[in-house]
Amino acid sequence: MGLGLARWYFGPEVTAYPVVKADLVKTVVASGHVETPYRVDIGSQITGVVDEVLVDEGQTVKRGQPLIRLEREELQSAMVLAEGAVAQAEARMRQMRELTQPAAQETLKQARATLANAEATYERAQRLAKGGFGTQAALDEATKNLDVARTQARTAELQVYTSSPGGSDYVMAETQLAQARAALATAKARLGYSLITAPRDGVLISRNVEKGAVVQPGKSLLVLAPTGDVQLVVQIDEKNLGLLKVGQSALASADAYPDLRFPATLSYINPSVDINRASVEVKLTAKDAPDYLRQDMTVSVDIEVDRRGGALVAPARVVHDANGGAPFVLVSNGGRAHDQPVKLGLRAGDRVQILDGVKPGDLLLPVSAGVRAGQRIRAVQP
Missing domain, CATH: 2.40.50.100 (RNA polymerase II/Efflux pump adaptor protein, barrel-sandwich hybrid domain)
Known part of the structure; x- marks a missing residue:
């Protein structure tokens, strides 16, 4: 039988695609850049x-x-001056405790002894004057000495109080020491800066x-x-917004290293749409990102928005009236093309899930082959 006769009898050769059982993954593809979650100035x-x-x-x-x-020279000089001021204020506090306060207490003892003696002399002069044995001049002298002794005693008591904790001189010395120490801390901090x-x-x-x-x-x-999680910022066409959910997995690659892919997770979807670009900004977090990533490096991402495990999958090119109400395929069986209604599921790129109407291994003819139902064909697999 001649070639032309065989072609007429058996029909033309047509590439047929088998129905296979496989995982079907729908992804949204986008590009963007690497960005750390934040930067430190x-x-x-x-x-x-x-x-x-x-x-x-x-x-x-x-x-x-x-x-x-x-x-640092000027700052070091300022710290030396501050250290000197602290040493001076500390010496003032030691002087207050070791000299001023003991001296005031000793003066108070002497003033109280003098006061006791003046009081005794005054009482004696007063008794003698009443009994007619003393003179008015002696009583006046005793009264004057008593007043002076009382004044000296009050002054000594005040000196003891002011030089004791809580007294004005003591508090002033403490304040000067605190101020000197604060100035030293500031000088040290500025030197550290x-x-x-x-x-x-x-x-x-x-x-x-x-x-x-x-x-x-x-x-x-x-x-x-900062070192840590790397963030990928990409622009997604707004028509895909309904497919995106925080937590979806993705595979990313840097344009400089297209063969090296790494995982990422969708972590943020901007609530607003860029009206000029009709896109939505989304961010993905890449934990344990590869070392070759650099700030602002261009990346491409495939975000997994749906997955069907163990599905019956065929090329989308074999489905007739795919967007209509009655999709069907042409199945090669017995050397002829037979039409078969099908029910479609998930569509991902150039592949489609067939829910009903075919079984694994069926050979389906592409729409572009122009084959009609009932026509003889010779199916060949690609």
Whole structure:
């Protein structure tokens, strides 16, 4: 039988696709960039001149590692002065306890003894004057001496009180010591601020300072991307918004390393839509992200939005009237094409789940083959 006759008798060769049992996964594909969940701006807490920058942009640093050193001479001098003021205030307190207070107590003892003697003399002079044996001049002298002794005793008591804990002189000395210690703590802190260190582990992604620069509080000198979970920020077409849920799994890859994929989890969906791009910003968290990822690196992600395990799957190209109310396929059986109504399930890319109407291994003919039901064909698998 000639080739033309065989073609007429057996029908044309048509590529047929078998129905297979497989997991069908629907994904939403998008692209975006790498971004740490937050960045730390590192600056100076004091005004000063940069003596040395100890790190470079892109360098990995550990918490407490020195980053920038400021000139320290003036700050060291201020701390020496503050230390001297503390020593002076402490000496004043020791003097109060060791000299002033004991001396005041001794003076008080003497004043009380003098007062007791003056009181006895006054009583004697008063009795003699009443009995007519003393003179008025002697009584006046005793009265004067008694008044002086009382004044001296009150003064001595006041000196003892003011030099004792709670007294004005003691409190003033304590206050001066506290102020001196506070000034020393401030001087030490300012000296410590002259060495700027890393607040936590991370990678320096920006450096805006050089040796000799004058720095001030509030100005960012370095930007640190802390070590930890990496965040992927991507834009999703708003038509896919209904498919997304926080917690969905995804596979991501950096454009610089397209063959290396790593897992991520959808962690945030922006509540608003970008009207200019008709897209929604979503963020994915990549735990234990690969070391080759860099800040702002371009990435592609496949977010898994649905999965059907052990489904009957066929190429979408074999389904006729897929979007209509009566989808069907052409099955190759006995050398002829037979139409078969089907019920469709999940659609994922160029594959579709068939819920009813076919069985595993059935050979289905593509719509593009132009085959009609009942036509002879020779089915060949791709």
